[in-house]
Each structure stands twice: as structure tokens, then as C-alpha cells.
Amino acid sequence: MFPLLNYLTLGGAVVSVLGLLGSESGKLSQPASKAGMAQVDTTKRPEENRFTKTVLSNDLNEPMELAVAPDGRVFFVERGGKFYMYDPAQKKTRLLYDFPVKAVEKYLNGLLGMTIDPNFSQNHYLYFFYTIQDKDQTRQRIARFVMNNDNTLDIASEKSIIEFPIDLEVSAHTGGSMAWDTHGNLFISTGDNTVPFESNGFAPIDERAGRLTFDAQRSAGNPNDLRGKILRIHVEADGSYTIPEGNLFPKGTPGTRPEIYVMGCRNPYRISVDPATSIVYWGEIGPDSGTDGPQGPRGYDEFNQAKKAGNYGWPYFVGDSKAYHQYDFASKNVGSLFDPAAPVNNSPNNTGAKQLPPTTKAMVWYPYNKSDEFPELGLGGRCAMGGPVYHYNAALQSKTKIPAYYDKALFMYDWMRNWVFAVRLDDQQNFQSMERFMPATGDFRRPVDMEIGPEGSFYMLEYGSVYGIDNDDARLVRIDFNPGNRTPVAKVAAIDTIGLAPLTVAFKNKSYDYDKTDKLRYQWRFEGNKVASTEANPTYTFRKNGIYNALLTVTDQSGKSSTDTLTIKVGNRMPQVTIATTDNSTFFFPDQTPLRYSVAVSDQEDKVIDRKKVNVALTYIPKLAGNDQPMGHQQISASYNLGKSLIAGSDCKACHQVAAKSVGPSFTEVAKKYQGDKTATAKLANKIIIGGGGVWGEHAMSAHPQLSREETTEMVKYIFSLANQPTDNRLPQQGSLVLKDHVGNEAQSRYILTASYTDKGSVGAPMPKLALTKNDVLVLRPAKVLGAEADSVYKMSKQGRRLGNAKHASYFVLKGIDLKDIDQLTYHYSSKDETATINVHTDSPTGPVISTLNYAPTGEWRNYSDASTPIQNPGGKHDLYFVFDKPGSPDKPLISLEWLQFKRKEMAASAVNKTSGK
Template sequence: MFTSLLKYSLPLGILAGLTTLPAFHRGTDRAPARTALADTLNRPEENRFTKTVLSNDLNEPMELAVAPDGRVFFVERGGKFYLYDPVQKKTRLLHDFPVKAVDKYLNGLLGMTIDPDFSQNHFLYFFYTIQEGEQTLQRIGRFRVNDDSSLDVASEKSIIEFPIDLEVSAHTGGSMAWDAHRNLFISTGDNTVPFESNGHAPIDARSGRLTFDAQRSSGNPNDLRGKILRINVKTDGSYTIPEGNLFPKGTPGTRPEIYVMGCRNPYRISVDPATSILYWGEIGPDAGTDGQQGPRGYDEFNQAKKAGNYGWPYFVGDNKAYHQYDFATKAVGALYDPMAPVNNSPNNTGAKTLPPAQKAMIWYPYNASAEFPKLGVGGRCAMGGPVYHYDPALKSTTKLPAYYDKALFVYDWMRNWVYAVRLDADQNYQYMEAFMPQTGDFRRPVDMEIGADGSIYMLEYGSVYGIDNEDARLVRIDFNGGNRAPVARASATDTIGLAPLTVAFSGGKSVDFDKDALRYSWRFEGNKVASTEANPTYTFRKNGIYRAILTVTDPAGKVSTDTVTVKVGNTTPQVAVSTPQNRTFFSPQATPFAYTVSVTDKEDKVIDKKNLKVVLNYIPKVRSEPMMGHQQLTSTYSLGKSLVAGSDCKACHQVAAKSVGPSFTEVAKRYRDDKTAIAKLANKVIIGGGGVWGEHAMSAHPQLSREEATEMIKYVLSLGTEPTENRLPQQGTLTLNQHVGKEQEGRYVLTASYTDKGALLPPKAPLALTKTDVLVLRPTKVLGSEADVLSNMTRQGKRLGNIHHQSYFVLKNIDLKGIDQLTYRYSSKDKGATIEVHIDSPTGPVVSTLAYKPTGDWRKYEEAGAPVRDPGGLHDLYVVFVKPEGPNRDLFSLEWLLFGKPTAVAEK
């Protein structure tokens, strides 16, 4: 959350953008043409794809290459070069390159590729950092692989080298790919400090600011950085320049190796083997909003059908232009011209007049994209993947289906998704669709290739940037077009109790996606099959902890297992929180609240009060969405914690351990005595910034509201304080006053838990059982969007709308004790109707009826109340809208429902 080093070193970048100033465009701003719709009818079922981990526990994996015989070669940034052997199903280290790879500079062994004629020449190519005297270089080195798969280190040929500024911990590129003509493409980053340009174009041309000026690299036709190079490698290790590169050989002030210029960090590239069209993901700048220097940041997926200038550092996205900017005086000049960009930087060693800028194929900010809304919001780190070509003659049972023929796969390191991009016959963008959105479980994909077998091979970097992740791994994704294995699903009732304990097991919910009949076998004690029924009953006659194993088998012999644990020798205690007052709502005013906790246990003759824990927590704010269940709103629940867990924060931060960013506990300790910390840090989360924890900045998160960022910071700062446990007595009266004077959007959570004295089961396995009961009190004002269930209506922000005859919403587990009126704040343009409140079903007993009148305009909200009857106990309330006669659609818009009279509402 607090750094965006990912964007600066490897591919990586973080979060969102919110436009506050006019957009800066060069050319027409239009959504790309969409001439086709996704073929959902023939799309393969997602359960036909299987993801298998081939090699686990890697350390910063970078790039992979799959040999024609199925061997998978891959590298780690620290210098290690591995082979995965598909025959032995083992990974072994082949070589440890002595690369220049330190955490501060984030160079190292960055990429690799396999020669198109590998079967004959056994050549591999590596992109890595070397130190020669005082100079740091990026080198493409070619090596030969021996027959035993070892690397012939002495065979190295240096293909091409170029110097970098090592003091810049930013933007390395490092990917390689081949076209159909044996031309090698090499991606290089702009090698520029991005932190002091407010997330906009780093074009600081002042003296002494060389590394802050991408005009010396990306915008310089005479420099190989910030480019995608194209060369033709000869057998002796030399190279020639193919026809069609951006600058013909001999053009003054240019390098002929350049195919694409104007790149920031083209971290992963790919070339369509059929068309030789180049694709890449471009890691964009960090600004969350448009500013005086120019547009907010965008990541890009780019396509180059021919050589071109893709604009950086003067343009971004679909040719949104930056302003000429004087970093000394802060004077803002004219917008750069995409048709005739000029590089007048004193750091430019090449030609000043540049080729016209080309627009991105796909571009997206931190916030939702108007042009490409499917890509979502959040951190950005675009990676360009392979183009798949279906081969009907390929004898492989795992190859991707014909459905994905000619699809371009793209992926995002931060957002953990993969999309299949569809192109038309002229290779122009049509649409995109998510690949394995439900079951992919992608762990920051950092490279992706399609093997000779037609399967996908992927390197997953792992959850946290810059450390040795436990979930960094090499995986393979196979397609199964034939019989699928069944899925065993075992469950049971009454799995805890005293011997003899009879348990009813259920395996009938097991599924077979091919609709095959399944055979069942159950093992309850040991390996002996005790039942072949789908739903057997079994009696355990001795105390112990047992694993009941269900195995299901389809007619083809494919199997699946599931397990249920049974504990015999103890029973669960019973815990209940009771109150003579309302069990659902708290009053807007400070009020006393009486409670009692009852505990019983069959085995514990005396309840040990030391094992009883009663705690009250106040959660100041929850989201305006359906009421969370008791299991979620426990004493450990925190909105801030939930928001942090759902964000990209863990990519750069851990709770206690250091990553590229400080740990949350470090942040909490630094700001422990700063009374302005919450507001200051919440603002920083939204707008981004740096300078506190070193050279790396935190990107903007403008997709977060001020309230959400505040709750996240409150949670982070709470981690620096040792928790104190304020246990309450088993019975007492509390004063509920923490909500007074605040927005009534919080919850009081009273939690009672008891752990019994336990039992000692053979073989000396202790079995202590805990039971918890939770009482959640909410405000009497319930926003429309907080309804638990909707039928024939929609949420519209905090309101409910599109309400018609027989539409209804549900509020679950409502206690009406002490409630004598329901008050609705609503609007209705021109149709009056009746609101009936039923209990437990849409046709259950009616406890309240309101005949409301229209307010005359959808924007005009009024309040109306109706008496309500308390049926006793907790019930689900079904609020049903009734208008059987006349026009009966679009009846009502509900802002909130108050359980009480209007005077009880603090504010509207």
C-alpha cells in the first residue's frame, strides 16, 4: 500500500486514478471499435482447466522458456537458472550467474529465451546485469546447453551490451521474444528515477539531474534504453539489423537496433509467431489524477505491427500529452505534439525530431476505465502475453481448445488476472474476456508462455514483492476436453459427542461435471471400506479423533476424495447471550444495555469462569451493504483490516516483516505520538507520495474514499499498540455511548466464548472445545443498500430503486421489541402504492402497512411512518411493495428505513 516500488523496479505498479482536471489528449479520445461480441455459447467450462504446481518456493522468478521436448527453463532475479524436467517431475539448479543483483538496484538476471532452432543448436539467451570496472552493463549472453541439460558456461557469446545508470532503482525491462524470421526482440526500461515528478513525465532537464530525465533514454533515438530492440543473431554470435527497424542504419543520431522507442518499462513482451506482430505490457506512471503537468497514469497493452515511437515520456495511453514543464521554475508550457514530438533536452545525445507517437491498443488507469471497464480498479502492472494458435494436428490431450485460437493473452501482476484479447482479421482490437476468473488463483503472474504441448506455463512471483515468497512457483495450466474427474464432497451432522456416537454422513452432494454415475466408498476407522452408500450412518464406539474419508469414482476410474473429522469423547459447551432489551438495535442516544451470558457443559460440573471471555467492541463504520453475519462481525472484525486485506497493500507490505515497503508495525510505531497521523496518512494513501521511508514512493489510491482510507490507516496504526483485553463480567449493564455524536453507521458486537476443561483422548490427544455466541447491535436507521436480500429491485448507491409491484427486500434477524413505528425516507414520482411488512416470508403474517403518496419528483424525498406490531423474537422482515392495479412499475426509491419515529434520526 505505501510504496509503488513494483512499478519502478520490475514490472510493477500500484493503484488508481481519479480525474479532477480536463483530460490531456492528443488525437481523438474515443473508445476502441467493438465489432464482435464474446462467444459465450462455445466458451469452454472453466472446470475443464486444471492448474498444476510444477515447482514451488521460488525466489523472485522472472522469465521462462519451454523447449520443444517439454523441458522448462526459468530464471530468478538473484542469478539462479533452473530446469524443470517433465519426465522426472523435478526441478534442478543448472547455474548460478554472478550477476549484479542487489535489492537497492533491482537488476540481476532479468530474462531468458530459447533459440527458435534449439532442437538443433541448443542455444539459450540470458538478459543479465554485469559489472565491468566502473561501468554497469546489461548484457544479452548466448549459451549452449549440453546433452545432459547442464549449461556450458564456457560457450558464452555476448550478443549485445549497453550501459545503465546503476544508481537508478527503476525500470529494467528484460524480456525477450522471437518473430517468424529468427529476429530477436529485447525489451529495455527507461532507467529513470520516477519519484520526483509527481507521478507524471520525468523530464527534469536541470543540470545534475541526469537520472531524473527519461528524455536521455526513452526519448533519445541514440540510446538503447526505454526501447524494444530487434536484431538478427548469427551463428557466430554477431548480429545484423533487419529491414524495417525504426531508424535505417546510418541515420545520424540514432541506433539501428531500435524497433520501438518511447517505452517506460516494457517488462514482458511477446511476438505472434504467425504474424510477427509485437505485443507488450507497458508499466505506466503513478499519478492518480490529472494535474498541471499532464494526465494521470495509465498502464498499456501495446501492439506494434511495424516499427514506431510509443511516446514516453511525452505521451501516455491513447496519446494523452504531457505539458512542457520547467522543474526549476514550475512553469507549465505547451502540450507536446504527438504528430511532431521534439526532444530538446540537453541530455539527449541523439536526433531531436522524433517519429510521430503511436496510441496504445489498451490503456487503463488506477480507477475504472471508461473504455475498458472489465479491467477493474486497483494496482496496475500490465504484462504482454503470448498469442495462441490452435493446431488440430497436434497430438496433445492438454492443449488449449480451438476456442482460444488466435487469442492474445495479457495479464496484470497487481490485479492477478489474465484476459484473452480478441482481434479481427486485420489484427485490430475487438473485445476481451477473463480467463479462469473463478479458479485461476493467480499469484502475481510474472511470465506466461504456451508450450509445444499447447498448455500454458506460468511463473507466479508470489504474494509479496521483493522477498522469498512461499507461493512463488512455476505452474502449468492444462485443458481437459474429455472426461473430467469427479469432485468428492463429504459432510456430516453431529461430528462431536460422547461414545457411542452415531454420525450421519453425506456424500450425495459430490458432483461429476460429465453427469456420470458415481461409486462411493467410505473409510471411517483405518483403511477398511466400511460403506459403499452415498449417505451412510456409522457409530463410533470408542473415544478418539477420526478422519472419515470419502472416495468417489467415475466409470472411467477417475477418483476424488474428501475428509470429515469426527471427535468422540467430549461435547461442545452451550453459550448464549441474552438481554431483556432489543437484540437488534441500539438507540441514537447513550443508553444502558443489560445482558446475561449463560453457559452449560455436560462434562464440566463447575463452569470455570476463567475460561469464559465476554468482550464488547464498537466498530465505528461498516460498508453500506448487506448486514454482515455474526461469524464475520466478531470482536476481531475491522473495516480497516478488511479493506487492507482486499487491496494491493500486501504486495509491498507485511504486518511485521519488512518488504520493499515498511511493515505496518513500523508505520504504527513511527506515528504513535503524531496526533495528525490519521488524516495525514489517509490523504497520502489517496494521493500518493514518498520521502519518509527512503527512495521509493507510494502510488496514489484515488479509488478509495476518504472514509475508507481513514479506516485503513486506523487499522495500520493500531498494530503498534499491544492489545489489551477488557473482559466483562458474565452479567451486567453497559452504557452504549461510543456512537454518540458520530455518524450512526457503526455496530456494537458483544461476544461471549467458553472453552471447556476438555478430555484426554487416545493416543493422549487433548480435546478441548469452544463455543461462541455473538450479539450484534446496529443503528435504528438502515440504509436501503444494507438490505440483505433483494427481489425485483436494484441497489443504486446507498438507495434502493427500480421497485415494482411485488418487489421486496429482506432484513434478516430483526427484533421489534420496543419498536412502535417504521419510518421510510423515500421518493416516488407519480405512483402511490402500499408497503406491507411480512415476517419470515413474502406471504407471512403482516406486522406493518403503509399506503404512501407520491412525492412528485424522484429527487424529492419525504418521510412517512406507519405503526408496527412486535410478533416477539427474531424474524426476517420482508418489505413488500403492492400495487396490483394500474401502472405498477417504477414505484419507489428508498433512501433509508428507520425503526422508530423521525425525531430519532440525527441527520438525513
């Protein structure tokens, strides 16, 4: 979104913004390590409805990292400094301490992480990663504290374990996660602490004088610096630390730090260690370029695995060790590629050894666009987070533990794309496959940390929808598995839910139980707490005006129950709104044909219709480029403003709000800045796609090559509309509209005429006043219909824009078609060597025939021809069934249909005149 920050800084974790969410359902990927490797048997995947997500603590403010104690207490921190404990016995969250950390909004540091000691039950040690400042020096500190038996933090017990300076003016890339291996070694992730915003989304290796913070070679690429690393140390009882064997640089190696286990990290924001193997996993938040360029490859996020100490390449390499070019930021000269087998750090800002270890490629890597190697990850914004490895314990007495199906699976997640994947590894711990976890019911809201509790349940911190503010949906949640009896699902419906007293309502029970053998009991409450009926489908009469919540409780034979409610409004009747036209009510045509319309409004209680409460509006929606799905009536009528709808379906709100400032400027600010600039719409629509910066400070906008120019144009139009409060642009209830917006861009576009009326409210009903709104929608589609826009098909298939694989008795359907003023159909088709007949039936495959075409072969499937035939108007709207008839060739493919066009008499006559030269 414009003017999107190209990075979202989560306590220093910089992530790219925007991108329409496009993750696919979790299909297994092909093996990446060994051909022919056995795949996970997905037929044994547990039913998703057996997983339950429970909110433990809500309305948090920038939650960062959590740790679960052996007794079930959950500790977690917020970036601003608050340290909390969720008490499972009391089911309450308590604030234990507010750290005086350096968490100024501009710098985005603060209380970034926490963990508990592996021997917490005996020593009560807690560890915190936070930012401090004294004597004008800012440092990152990892400190140990003692937790008292009364659930208070012993502040006096603080021992600083390790500290390292940071450049505070860099508002990005601070890492902050901690984890332990089986040997009691502590792993600490640190970001490269480098400004990423002036490198065009490529490697920040600016060696010019005065540009220290723009050179990641001084940190991530420097063996003598602790930033851009994963450190491994062993904390001793007195608070000092020792260096375990097997780190990347043996102690005493010139120009190196022995604490380094992994180097070459950009921002390893969340790490985890497999408790069985001590292998380290992390999500690496990558650079921003949406396309490859002269400086090197486009940006990739990564999920990494370190079986042993190693160099993972940044800032010289990204993804599967794709190399950047050496680049002179002063002259803009592009040099040779860096060598992944023998990288060299010759930066004048490097204080360590120049010869670096060879690089290790990522385990999984993915760009903004769909990944060729890992397509199941979808497309859009990126923010990789490394999660835990789950080990199923059959002996664990727990009713909620995650099932054996996920044994030894690594759980990884993405903050921007709101998904969690279970990654499968082979016996050598190499990547094997992945599948999405809880794709339908997870409702993950920017997962920022995920851990496994002692009972085998998952705990997750969700950051919430909007970056940098106190989100209502920032929360601590627990995910449990139910292997036994499931709670029934109560669901109630009724037709007549609005009317005057006495109002008799026939209730329809649509409840169900996943355990189909359970017998269900029903309790209905209509007015108050008294049970009024135990029938499955009762009828009840409401005798007084008012608003009632009819409540249904469904209970299974084990006693588990759930409830559902339905609002009944007594004291008013719904107004009636109808849009009528004397023109065709299904299609618009290539020319600028006027639409004559009238809106009728009536209300049984309102003697006089208030015309000010009648809203009539026309909206034009162009084709969404790249959208292979036809745009049906339900999809379109759900939103009347395309730009607003596109923004709502994207991640724009992560950094921008309509009027309030977030991490980026508000949309209103952007609109006012460009007010009066006639070139701004095209310029900014292009900028959303290609990225760029320099307008709103140091932050840049990430590239979004997955968006079409039509989509970004509509986004910008919507934003610009916010510069001023909209004026009253309602249309009259009757008139004529010239339809001209589609000229030159007709395919798959729509005009939507909407009308609504809000009545004066209830008659004699108690407060609140029962005002009701009714609306009607008229959707006009192009008269040229792509084959793939068929509402349904039978014994044929959609193939991109076309329909194909039709055989004898195959058909496709177009629903709700008005043929007023239409007398001809034209088909654009190919057929290699078959003649056949297309009969158009109304309302069923055997209904009356209103059109017949006997078409000839075109010689080759790639050769398309047009064939026209008359069509009769039966009056009104009908479902049209296009049935293919070739009784003598029941199995031969008959046709490839790209489009068909409904033509008016004058259109057909015009075509004849052009052909004859008149």
C-alpha cells in the same frame, strides 16, 4: 498502504502498489476499432471447470521468465541468478546453474530474463539477460549459451551478444524480457533506467545539473540510447548480430541506434511476439499519479501492440498519447504541452537526435480508478504484463491443448490485480474485445510470465504474494484443458462431528460430477486404510476417543477419482456460549443508548468455567464509503477488525509485512515512528489517497483515489495499533456499554459484540489434547435502513441506495429483526401519482400483518416525503416481508423507497414534541 512504495521493482520492473482488487467478471468490452464489429460468441465459451491448474515447481524465489522447449522441458530463471529446468518425464525441477549476477537487493537487477533459440532442437542455444559488473562498470548483457545433451549448461560456450551500460544507482526499470519473430529476429525489452520517485507521479524530465538519473529524456526519449526500448536484432552463428530491415532508424542515421525497433518505453517488462504475424505485444508499467495535475495526465498502465517500428511516447506521453507539459523542475513553471505529432527532445542529457518520430497510442490503457474505456479491468494497483498469442492447431495430437475458442487470442495479465484477459483482434489485428480468463478458479498469484507449450497448454510463473522475499506460493504452474470426461468432485459433510465415545455420525455425501451421466462409486474409510462402507450416505460409530479423518473416495465409470476428508473429534463436547440482552438485539439508535448484555458459558466437561478463557469484545465498523452492497451479518462476523480486514483484502502485503521488512518498512516500524503524533492518523489517511514520499527514503507512496477516507483511516488505525502488544481489553461477561461511536456516521455502520470460550480439552483422549472453542456474535445495525440494504427483493429492484419498480404484490425482506421497544415505522419515499398500501408480514408474504401504511402520492418522483405508521412487536426475531398492495393497478410503478426507520416510543414522542414546540 502506508508507507507504500509507489513502485514495486520486479528485477527492475517498477509497479504501483496497493489498491483493493476490484476486477469485474470478464464481460466483453465494446469494440474499440470499428463500430458494429462482430463480437465473440461467448455462448461457446468452454466451461471453466474443464481447465486444470497444476503446480509443477513450488517455493521459488523471485521467478522471472520461462521458456518451454519443443520436447516439453521447461527452463526458467530467478532474479538472484538461479537457472532451473523442470523435467516433465521425471516431474522434478533441477538447478542447472547459479549465475554470478549483480543482484544486490538495493539495486534490484540480476538475472532478469531468458529464452530459447527458435532452432533449439538443432543448435541447443539458450539466451540469458543478466546484470554484470567489472572494473566498476555495471552493464546489462544478453549472452548465448549451449545446453549439453546431459541437461547441463556449457558455461565455456558463453558468447556475449549485446551489452549496454546502466546507471546502477537507479533501482528501477530494467525490463529484461526476450522473444522471437517468425524470421528468427530477437526482440529485447529494456526499461528507462530512471528514478521515478521525485516527479510527483508525472513525467521524469528533470534537466537540472546533477540530476541525470531523474531524466528519462536521456534514455527512453533518446534515439541514441538502448534503454527504454524494444530492440530487434538478428543473431548470427558466430554470436555477432546484424540489423534487420524495418527497424525504427535505418543504419547510419545520425544520432540514432539501428537496434531500436520501439522507443518511448517506461518499463516494457514482459513482451511477446505473435508467431503468425510477428506483431510485438507488451505490457507497459506506467507512472504513479492517481489524478491529473498541472504537469499532465494521471498514470496509466498500457498493453501495447507494434505492427511496425514506432515511438510510443514516454516520457512525453502516456496512455492514448495523452501529453505531458514541459516542466521546469527548478522554477516549477509549467510550459506548453508536448506535440504527439512531432515530439522534440531538447534535454541537455539527450545524446541523440532531437526530432523524434510521431507517437503511437496504446492499444489498451487503464489508471488506478476504473477505466472509462476498459471498465472490465477493474481498479486498484497496476502492473501490466504482455502475454502470448494462442494459435489453435487442430492437427496437434494433444489431450490438454487450449480449445479453439481461444484461437488467435492475445493473453495479457496484471501482476498486481492477479487476472488474465483474453484479447480479441479483428482481421486487421486491431483491438476488438476482451474477456477474463478463468475468473473463478484461476487463483493467479502475481503472474510474472506466461508461455505456450508444445502440447498447447499454458505455462505460468507466479511470483507469489510478497515482494522481494522467498514466497511459499512462488511457483511454476501448467494450465491444461480437458475436452472429455472430467474427474468427479468428492464432497462429504456431517452434522455431529464432535462428541464423546461412542459417537455415531451420519455422513452425507454431497459429491457431484460435471459429466452428469457418469455413475459414481463410493469408498469410505473412517479408521485407517480399510474400506468400511461403499454406501452413498453411511452411518458409522467411533468407539474410542481420538481425532479421525473420515475419507471419501468417489470414482466415475472411467476410473477417474477424487477424495475429500472430514475431521471427526471424539472425546469432548462443544461448550455453549450465548450473548443475551434485555435491549433490542437488532438495532442501535441515533442517541448514545447503553447496551445491557450478559454472556452465559457452559461446558459439560468443565466443572468450573475459567473466566480468563472467556473473551468478550465490542467492535464498531463504520460505513465503507463507495460500497453499494449492504453489510450483512455473515460479511461482518467474518472479521472483527475493519482495518485489518481492509489490509488483508488489499495488495499491501506485496510490499509490507507486519513485523518483517520487505521492499517497504514493516507496519510495526511505521506504527513506532508515528507513536505519540496526534495528527498522524488524519495525515497518513489522506496521504494514502493522494500519494507522496520523502519519509522512507527515495521511494514514494502511490496515490489511491479509489479508497475512501473512512477506509484509509481504519487502515492507519490498525497499523498504529501494532506499536505495542495489545493489553488485555476484554470486557466483563456482564455489563452495560455506551454506544457512541456511530454519532454523526450512522448509515450502514455496525456494532459487533463477540464472545468466545475455549474449554479445558478432552477427557481421557489421546494427544493432541482436544480443546474446543465456541463463539457467539451479536450484530447491531442502524435503526434507519437504506432501501438497498434489503436482504432480498421480489418483483422490484435495487437502484443505488433505493428500492424501485415495485408493483402490486412486490415485496422486500429484512431478515432476523427484533422489534422489542419499537412501535413505529417511518418510510422516506416518493410516488408520482399512485396511492398504495404497504403491509408488513412476519416470516412469509402471507404471514400475520403487524403494520399497515396507506401512503399518498408525492407529485413527482424526485419529491420525497416521510410517512409514519404503528408497528406491533410479535416477540422474538422474525423475517419481515414488506408487501406492496395495489390490486387495481397491477403494472404501474408504485414507489421509490430511499429508507425506512424503526422508532422507539420515546423517539416518536420526541419527534411530536419538537413538531409541537414543547
